[in-house]
Amino acid sequence: MQTVAPAVARARELFDSGATRPLAWRLEQLGSLRRMVAERRTEFADALASDLGKHATESLLTEIGFVTAEAAHLEKNLEAWLRPRPVAVPLAVQPAKAWTELTPLGVVLVIGPWNYPLQLLLAPLAGALAAGNTVVLKPSEHAPATSAALARWIPEYLPGAAEVVQGGIPETTALLAMRFDHIFFTGGEAAAKVVLRAAAEHLTPVTLELGGKSPAYVDSTTDLAKAAKRLAWGRFMNAGQTCVAPDYILATEDVLVPLERELVTAIGALFGTDSSRSESYGRIVNDRHFARIAALADGSTVVHGGERDAASRHFAPTLLRPAPGDTVMGEEIFGPLLPLVPVAGRDEAIRMINDGAKPLALYVFSNDADTRRAFAERTSSGALCFDVPAAHLMVPGLPFGGVGGSGMGAYHGEHSLRTFSHERSTLAKTFRPDTLELIYPPYTKTKHRIISALAGMGTGLRRRLRRR
Numbered sequence: 151m152q153t154v155a156p157a158v159a160r161a162r163e164l165f166d167s168g169a170t171r172p173l174a175w176r177l178e179q180l181g182s183l184r185r186m187v188a189e190r191r192t193e194f195a196d197a198l199a200s201d202l203g204k205h206a207t208e209s210l211l212t213e214i215g216f217v218t219a220e221a222a223h224l225e226k227n228l229e230a231w232l233r234p235r236p237v238a239v240p241l242a243v244q245p246a247k248a249w250t251e252l253t254p255l256g257v258v259l260v261i262g263p264w265n266y267p268l269q270l271l272l273a274p275l276a277g278a279l280a281a282g283n284t285v286v287l288k289p290s291e292h293a294p295a296t297s298a299a300l301a302r303w304i305p306e307y308l309p310g311a312a313e314v315v316q317g318g319i320p321e322t323t324a325l326l327a328m329r330f331d332h333i334f335f336t337g338g339e340a341a342a343k344v345v346l347r348a349a350a351e352h353l354t355p356v357t358l359e360l361g362g363k364s365p366a367y368v369d370s371t372t373d374l375a376k377a378a379k380r381l382a383w384g385r386f387m388n389a390g391q392t393c394v395a396p397d398y399i400l401a402t403e404d405v406l407v408p409l410e411r412e413l414v415t416a417i418g419a420l421f422g423t424d425s426s427r428s429e430s431y432g433r434i435v436n437d438r439h440f441a442r443i444a445a446l447a448d449g450s451t452v453v454h455g456g457e458r459d460a461a462s463r464h465f466a467p468t469l470l471r472p473a474p475g476d477t478v479m480g481e482e483i484f485g486p487l488l489p490l491v492p493v494a495g496r497d498e499a500i501r502m503i504n505d506g507a508k509p510l511a512l513y514v515f516s517n518d519a520d521t522r523r524a525f526a527e528r529t530s531s532g533a534l535c536f537d538v539p540a541a542h543l544m545v546p547g548l549p550f551g552g553v554g555g556s557g558m559g560a561y562h563g564e565h566s567l568r569t570f571s572h573e574r575s576t577l578a579k580t581f582r583p584d585t586l587e588l589i590y591p592p593y594t595k596t597k598h599r600i601i602s603a604l605a606g607m608g609t610g611l612r613r614r615l616r617r618r
Contacts (some may be wrong), residue, residue, distance in 0.1 A: 154286075154324045157313035159258045161284040164310045167180040170282045171254060173232065177225055179279040179311045183272065184221045185279030186307035187214055190299070194268055197295035201267065202388065203463075212388070213268040220273045223563055224280040231564050232574075242589070242604050246579035252571035254282030255355075258329030261322065261345070263336045264292035264435055265391040265484070267432075270359070271300065275312060277566025278334070284311055288325055292435055330354050330590045332570060336393075338482075339555065357559035360552055361482050363397040363506060364531075365368045366539065367499045368512040369521060370405050377515040377537070378412035381488075382420055384513075384539030386467045389432035390486035391439075394511045394533075397482065398472075398489040400499040406490050410469060413488070414454050417467045426457070426464045427443055434463040434485065444487035446478040450489070456536035496521050500528050508532070513539045532556050579611040 169175060187194065191214045198204040237248040244435050258278040260578030261465050262271030267290050274371045276329055278285045285302065289297035312329075315321055326348035335345045336359040349356045366378055398433055401409060421428040421601060434440040439462050455468035470489040472479050478489055493499045497515075503512065512531035516522060522536060532552035542548055543562075561569050579586075588600055 154315050154321055154328070157315050157326050158257065158286055158325070158330075160310065161286050161313050165254070165256050165284045169309070171283055173578070176228060176280050176282055179308060180221045180225045180228075180276060181614055182307045182311075183276055183279070184218050184225075185568075186303055187217050187221075187268075187272070190303050193299050193303070194296070195430065197293075197299040198268065200295040201264070201293040202391070202435055203348050204388065205430050205432075208387065208430070208432070209268075213266055216269045217272040217276065219544075220546060220562065220566075221276045224276055224566070227564065228280050228567070231567055237575075239577075242396060242585075243577075243579065244585065245576060245583070248575070248577045250573050250575055252567060253574045255570060255572055256283060258283045258285045258332045258334060258570060259288065259325060259330040260285055261288045261325075261333070261335045261337065262290055264290035265388060265393070267293035267296040268300075274334045274336075274357075274561060274566070277561055278332075278570045279308075279311060281567050281569055281570035283543065284313075286313045286315060286325065288317075288322055288329070289494050290318070300370050318467040327351075332357070334561075334569075335359065357551075357561065357563075358557050359393070359550075359559075360510065360555065360557045361393040361484065362509050362552070362556040363479075363482055364394055364500075364509045364511040364513070364539075366396040366399045367496065367525065368399060368401040368409055369403055369496065369518065370402075371517040371521075372515040372537065374405070374409050375412050375415070378409060379416040379419065380538055381513075381515075382413055382416040385488045386417065386431070386486050387540075388421065389434055389465065390467075390488075391432070391435065391484055392540065393484075394543065396488070396513055396539050397509075398479065400491050400502065402495060403492045406492055410453065410490060413469055417455070421467060425466045426459060426462070431464075431467075434465055437463070439485065442463065443483070443487065446481075446483060446485070447487055450476045450478045450487075451546075453490070496524055500524065503529055503531075508552070508556055510552045510556040511535060511539070511542070530554070558603075579600070591603075 194214055195206045195209045198209045234249040234250055234251040239246045239248050260274045271287055271289055275285050289300050297316050301316050304312050304314045329352045332355050333349050334357045338361055342358045342360055381396055421431045425431045447533055450470045452470045453469050453471050455466040457466040464487050468487045470487055472489045509531045510532040512529055513535050514525045515537055530553055535542050543550055546563040549560035549565040550562045551557050559569055
């Protein structure tokens with residue numbers, strides 16, 4: 151087992167030195183991160199192809215380019231976001247000045263997943279570095295080529311700022327036993343509970359980016375052909391191994407029938423009639439997940455696809471018509487299966503969604519304003535997107551995160567900076583005039599009248615504001 155203590159100690163020593171706090175250091179690290187991803191993109195693309203069968207273009211879009219854009223967005227806005235924010239001071243405390251400022255937390259542990267092993271490790275890293283922290287990175291052992299590439303290049307481009315710890319459960323367990331100032335975890339619910347229990351020992355704040363079943367509702371007012379192509383893209387990119395992929399489709403039967411035909415057409419347009427020959431279609435990460443996905447498909451009714459090859463871990467884009475109680479509807483699929491579920495209408499769809507765990511994302515394909523409003527007002531989800539799945543991740547100003555069982559906390563852009571910072575309150579009050587003399591004991595009738603007047607002024611002001 152790799153010894154983790156020295157890596158954590160080095161990260162702690164650098165942070166404690168104060169070197170990470172200046173704006174110049176933070177911008178230097180973000181620039182180095184961008185340069186690493188750009189200069190070593192061929193090596194990273196090769197690693198992603200080895201781990202997940204990703205096409206170089208998909209890797210550029212969803213991993214390499216994503217990290218580059220995130221770091222550049224932080225660089226561009228960091229100075230403005232870090233400026234202290236003045237706060238009004240009540241009359242009883244004046245004369246004084248008050249403000250808040252974002253301060254670094256310390257040493258951050260980032261535990262990444264295997265499905266987007268570059269993006270989902272380096273995007274949080276960018277936010278943590280922008281906030282002035284040092285970082286210990288734990289890449290997923292299930293994406294070994296990407297993990298090895300990160301361990302090779304991080305020390306060269308980000309020496310000291312980020313430490314990489316490779317390994318599996320023993321190394322992760324050892325890391326979680328140590329004290330960090332924040333833990334950022336992306337993964338599944340079971341592992342998240344382990345992380346939370348470990349964090350509780352040190353009262354360490356935690357951000358959890360989880361998954362769950364993200365539904366899509368489609369009605370007859372939308373363009374079914376265009377909706378089908380977007381849904382097929384969102385579901386089957388990275389062979390369905392995407393936390394925000396549409397997990398199942400809800401629609402009335404009169405919509406599902408033509409939508410199913412359009413989905414078959416869309417799958418063919420995206421990946422050809424034989425996806426095993428398509429360089430644009432990925433592979434299942436390992437044999438265990440392949441067997442799990444196969445069991446889910448075999449436990450339901452396949453209406454399109456279902457072809458598979460265990461040796462190459464190819465599993466074709468597959469459409470299902472599940473029956474009540476099918477296992478595929480009881481857990482996050484995280485693979486290239488898309489159940490089509492009939493409902494009576496939007497009200498039943500909303501009830502089904504609300505009966506389950508709160509989804510990471512909810513997708514509504516409808517041109518009806520009342521339907522859009524109903525989903526906006528009557529559901530809770532990490533994100534709500536109309537007429538497109540997954541693309542909200544490309545908007546750097548939007549926070550990305552779940553709610554309830556789909557996650558805790560959010561990041562991207564300024565939200566990353568705030569996740570990895572403490573907003574510290576500061577108050578500075580002069581000694582002269584020392585207005586606090588008015589509230590010091592002993593309390594006299596004069597002081598009572600003054601304090602009563604101050605309290606009354608506050609009440610009167612609130613009444614005037616309410617009348618406006």
